[in-house]
Amino acid sequence: MTWHPEAVPDAHGNTVVVTGANAGVGYFASEQLAAAGAHVVLACRSQERAEAAVSAIRRRVPGASVEATPLDVSDHASVAGAAAALLERERLDVLLLNAGIVHAPADRAVDARGNELVLSTNVLGHFQLTALALPVLERTPGARIVTLGSLATLLARFPLDDLQLDGSYTSWKAYAQSKIAAQVFGFELDRRLRAAGADIASVVVHPGYSTSGRTPGIRGVNQPSKVKRFADNLQAAWTQGKDHGAWVPVRAALDPEVRGGDFLGPRWVTKGVPARALATPTTRDRAVGERVWALLEEYSGQRFPLGR
Template sequence: MAWDPAELPDAHDRTVVITGGNAGVGYFTAEQLAGAGVRVVLACRDPERAESAVAAIRRRVRGARVEATPLDVTDRASVDALAESLLERERVDALVLNAGMVHPPRERRTDRYGNELVLSTNVLGHFRLVARALPALERTDGARIVSLGSLASRLGSLRLDDLQLERSYTSWRAYSGSKIAAQVFGFELERRLRAAGSGVASLVVHPGYSTSGRTPGVRGVNQPSRAKRFADNLQAAWTQGKDHGAWVPVRAVLDPTLTGEGYLGPAGLTKGAPASGRATRASRSPRTGARLWPLLEAASDQEFTVR
């Protein structure tokens, strides 16, 4: 099916929750969905940045229906509170798992529960959130869970014998491993949803190589320096703005022809319109998914049985 990011279908009947939607690809996903009529909920850690994003969307999209709600994905109480609030909503059409740490610390750090911080931010909080909020999506026909993967999944490995990187931490291993784990989770969730006969789909996507310096300026959201603009534009042949990176999760939310069996990314791998692509063998491996699942349950202190 041809897909035009500039001609989105009307979606006024839908409600979509985006974690970490106050900046980057998450913000532009929210703005574009709001332009299609979607009621957008930004689940964000920083309330001031969240309100800036809400104000920007309302300023840039006439009649936008957008709101912010608190979420710190490294805090179980915060995750649980969001899940409870979603269960009280009449409908949740999509949950976009976008929040994440892009620039990991040089030295290994942990959250308050002892989990490695990048894994906690990029995977564990979302695992717990989906486990608890899934009934809210089950009530809505055609609901979707969209996991944001990364091209970094092609350049690293997932160390199941040292998932928390207690013996082998580097910032790159933390980031690439967390993104592989996010993709493995998304594909394994889809297998379990299908086995359970669920009407919810789990889709895994990646936004290509999207940089802030090639992204339109938005007051209070994206204001890169001239130096950043100059440096990022030197890479224009293989990069794109985060607004174009958002085309991929937006299509994953709105395109009724997509299923969880696919993998969506830019047509040119690093840039371009959203199109079907190939995930790594490690990300798609049922064996890896089956081994990772109980490790995520233990680390997030959350049993997750898909019924």
């Protein structure tokens, strides 16, 4: 299973939606997918930043087919509106679930429904969006759902009795736990899709240790300070730019050899070309998957039209 990031398969005729695509890995995945010929929809909370990203892709990829659509994954109504717009499309080949909070707030915050904000943004909104957009994925042969996980899943415990972090919140725990839940969702989703006989693959990825200071500067998208670049370049031996981190979800989206339930990451764990990776046993555990699925339905208020 080899992959050359500079020679990706042709994606003309494919429609790809990338959440949180105005910066970071999401932006570069969108740019690379557009360069491969896909029509890319940047689903973003900020219209201004989304349009800046669209403009950047058009500058850097002549003839790119790209557009922006509003989506705030922490807002129940916004997610419902975005999903309704997706259902009007003829096809949806790839739904890339990338949006999220990386630098969690120091103090616990909640969304309008009372859910812990990092969990809401990194997991619940994507759960709702995927459930509501399922019909357009089902009518697209070979559709894929790609969930962005994290190396943080290797470094944290996962207490199922405290997913909302009531009384035990720290910013690190909120981020790490949300990414564990995201990976659990991605793997459990694939098991349920298979059981339902759906022609949809759910793939989970992580981008390694990708930093903005080692990422190409792009006006309106990535403009790190000189201090940030200096600090990040001191870690060059084990880090990479977010443009290289984006290679992993792009492979998950386009490689014909990728299958549902696969887990991909950089070859050298923190950096490198994308390859198959080892997920933590917790994120692949069926019993954990069933329990987390039930909690995601409860917290999001969204029933998912796939049984077991």
